[in-house]
Amino acid sequence: MDKTQRSECSSLWAMVRAIPLACCAVNDENNQIIFSNQEFTTLWHLEHAQNDLLKGIYKHTDFIDFCSTLVQDVSSFRAGYEHLLEESERTKEDLLFLKDGRTIRRHASLMLDDKGERIGHLYLFKDLTKHIESQNRLRQKQMEYHYLYMNSPAVMMVVDSKTGKIVKTNQAAANYYGYTAEQLDKMTIYNIEKDDRLRVDELLQEIIKSDGKSFYTEHRLMNGEIRNVEVFACPFQSLDKLLINSIIFDVTEKMQSENKLKENNERLSLILDGARAGTWEVDLVEKTALQDSRWKAIVGYNANEMIDDWHSLIHPEDVDRVDQAIQSCNDKKSHKYALEYRLLHKDGTYRWVYSTCSIIYDQQRRPIRYLGLILDITRRKKLEELISESEKRLKDFAQAIPELTAIIDEDGRYLEVFGHDNQFLYPPETMRGHTVYELFPLDLAQTMLNHVRKAITNGEVSHMLRELNMGTEKRYFEGRTAPMDYKVNDKKTAVLLVSDITKRIRIEQTLRFTYELRRRSDFINDLINGYTAYDDKTWALVKEWGIDLKQPLCCCLIQIQDIDLMSQGSELSPNGDLKVEIVQQITEQMNVTVWENRNNICLLCQHNERGNGWEKTQQIALQIKQIINNYVPYLTLTIAISDIHCKVGSVEKSYQEAWNTLLASKCLTEEEGGVFYFRDIGLFQILAAIDKKDDKKEFVEKNIGPLITYDQHRGTDLLNTLEKILKSNNLRRAAEELFIHRKTLMFRKQRIEKILSVSLDNYQIRLALSAAIMIYKLNMIV
Known part of the structure; x- marks a missing residue:
């Protein structure tokens, strides 16, 4: 090998050593390990044999024998090398699983000389343990997130910010909206939002710009019901799409409760205004005192004026009583008090007030706040003073009044009697000293004595209305019995005032009779509203109703409080219209014609049987209440029933009577609900009937x-x-x-x-x- 070749070879080995993988080069002919780097010895725990590897002492088979002790599947490990030697592919890759829990990727590449002849194999090893663990953790997190998302009790929804398409929902969303998950995936947010598309698009842009937003809106369920919801939405990027994730909470009941609370507060304020009562509060922790405008008005101050020391306004003679009551509450002897005392008015005079107070305690039962109200009772106090001054003239005053006035003891004995001789059964002077048993029939005497004893025992005024036959004349008397504070012969006493109300009763009877006569002669020209004449078509129509105008019938109006709320749906009515369901129940169980008018349920009841019509209407009312209460308990019902009529005009006449009865019921009682009959509303029979007249x-x-x-x-x-x-x-x-x-x-x-x-x-x-x-x-x- 010349110098140039040696230089190129040295450079090549330097490059191989720089590879960040464990590598090992093997000569297949002599099984000699040509090269191994530091990562190789570290990966296979061969640090102790690193020098011998460099010297070429170890064979590749030695390495295989050693590593076989480290892997889990020895046969696969060895077979992999044998397979690599036999195969003709240039590269081969597999995974090795070690006993210490590591996962190694083995990569084998065929090494060729410059002539293309096979020299051996280059083996590359990479520890994938951390990578696999990271992937497993990521996969576990994804599974956990998917489980939490899909099984969350909160309604969740992912929406495409551009198209409004619903990308993903959870099971809670499907349950809430009434659609299946597949149906929701094909829908857009515009199918659910009640607002128009333009407003929804604006809302999506607001969410994106604000990087998250919470807001109230209205959503439409599958059954058409509209629900109030609070939405928490935030945008996030997913690949090439900007999506919006929303968490949705139903706040319909909450908003209804808040509205109800607001109405109650307004109602309470109206009550306090009507009673001219002022409220006040003392915070013992913050050491502050607050009074409302009505409280300040009682003592002559404007609403914007401050009263820093209300205690200084108490009359000097009343300060000790007020302080004692407050101290009693502080000592936990009482949690409230009610007092009458005087407050200094801005004009320098004193006003009598009736003040009540309730104490609020902390967890340690220490008083922290006083809450109360005051009423101006100056007028009553002055009246009491006038009554006290007039007591000495009581007998003369009593003698001057036209009614019979008497003082009677708990045994029913008349002690004093005042009045005129020609008005009552006996002259007043002949009644004095006698008992009720000596003057009146047994049943009347017992009733009168019961009223006297009731007034004495309860300390309240007792009323009695009695009809008496005086010769050939029937007379009506009204008696009021009130307790007195003193005793006679150690017996408690009461004052009795008897008024002859015969004239008033007769006037009422005359008015009722006159109105009945007018009602019978003053038929409505057209059915109910007067837009249809009684022709063949009208007769055919009422026949379809199941009403025979030749037979007696009556009309009944049923008013259910909060009927508008009920028509919007509630837990009582899954279908969303409870009134319709009630009408259906009545129709199924009663032989009547039912319709709706002025938000009320109206019934035309045929009276084909002989007998008392009054008893029939009572039976109708009882049956109506039973049907409705069986179907929806605890509803507050107002039932108005007309008299029974027959022939032409009976429909509109019966309806008008029932409607007048319903109007009159609002005047006759402050309580909600009840059964009202046309015959019982008295003078309102006339007044309600003329309500629409121009004059x-x-x-x-x-x-x-x-x-x-x-x-x-x-x-x-x-x-x-x-x-x-x-x-x-x-x-x-x-x-x-x-x-x-x-x-x-x-x-x-x-x-x-x-x-x-x-x-x-x-x-x-x-x-x-x-x-x-x-x-x-x-x-x-x-």
Whole structure:
């Protein structure tokens, strides 16, 4: 070998040594290891034989024998070398698995001389253990992520930011939207979003620009139901696509609860405004005190004025009582208190207030906050003072009133009796000293005594209404019994006030009879709304309804609270329209004609059997309630039922009666729900019927308009005073209900008469004013 060849060979071996792989060159003819590098000896743990390898002492078979002790499959290891020697391929590659857990890739390349003759093999070895472990870890992470994604309880969705195509969803998304995973993969986000495509595209761009965004929107389920959702979305790059990953949470119930809480807060605020009650709060931790605008108004301050030391406003005579109540709460003897005390008004006077307080404690049961409200009771306190001053004139005052007034003890004995001889069964002076058993029939006497004892025991006013036959005349009496504070002969006493309300009852009966006569003669010309005449087509139509106009029928209106929410779907109605389901239940179980009107469920009930129509309507109401409550328990129902009618006009007539009954129910009670019959709504039978007439506004304005205007401009409440006067048979009773002195009420009565230019002693005027007030109140509801 000349110098040039030796130089080229030296350079070649230098290049081979620089290879970052374990390599070994073997002469196949003599089995001699021509070359091995440092990585080779390190890989096969041959550091101890490195010098001998360089000297060529070890043969390739020695290496194979040694390495056979390291590999897991010796036969495959050896067979691999034999196969390499026999094969004609220039390269060959396989994997070796060592006992120490390593994985080695073996690469064999055929070495040829410059004449193309075979010299031997070059073996390259690479340790793939870390690479395989890394791949396994990556594969495990991918499997874990895929499992978590697909099995996450949260709704997840990946969307193409350009096309809006749904790229991937999990099982929770399929369950939530009602589609299968295959269906979702063929859809776009535009199929789910309620907003139009332009708005959705804008939203996708906002997510990309902000590198993530959370927002509220509305999604459409497979069944068409619209749900409120909160979406957390962020973009990420996947190969050549920019995708958006979204996590979606249903917040429909949450938003409904928040709206309900808002409504409750608004309702509470209206209640507090109506009661003119102020709220206050003392934070013992922050040492701050807050009062709302109503609280400040009671003591004459504006809403933006600060009251730093409310305690200084307490009347000096009341400070100890207030402090004792607060200290009792601090000592954990009580968690609340209720007191009456005086506060200094901004004008220098004192106002009586009724204050309640509840204490909030921390986990160590230490008080940290006081919450309460106050009511201005100055008017009541002044009234109590006036009553106290008038006690000495009580007998003269009682004797002057037209009603029978008596003081009676717990045994039913009359101690004092005042009144006029011609109004009652017995002259007042003959009743004194006798018991109720000596004066009245046994059943009436027992009832009267029960009311007396109830008032004495409960400490509350007890009412009684009684019908009596006085000769050939039927009379009606109303009795009120209230407890008294003193005893006579060690027996508790009560005051009894008996009013003859025969005239009022007869007026109501006359009005009811007059209205019934008018109702029977004043048929609606067309069905319900008056757009269809009674011709052959109309008769055929009602026959299709299953209604025989020649037979009696009645109308029933059913109003369900929050029916709009129910039609949007809830857990009670998977299909999303509970009202329709209720109508179906009624139709299936009752032989009635059902339709919807003004968001109410309406029924036409045929009455083919003989018997009491009133009992029939009661049975209808009972059956309706049972059907609805069996299907959806705990619904609040208002059921309005008409009288029973027959022949032409019965449909619209029955409907109008039921509708008037439904309107009147809003005036008759503050409670929600109940069964209301047309025959029971009294004067509202007329008022509800004239609600749509053009002259109702003129009627109200003509009769009580000046009084309404006066109240609005002066901040008075004379309309309420007028209503009390009209409802009462005497000024004394009206004064008691208004908590004012009779002389004050007399002054107000004169003021009202002057404003309205009328006399309240005129029967026809009183009746017109009563009707005007009821129409005014009814219009507020409508």
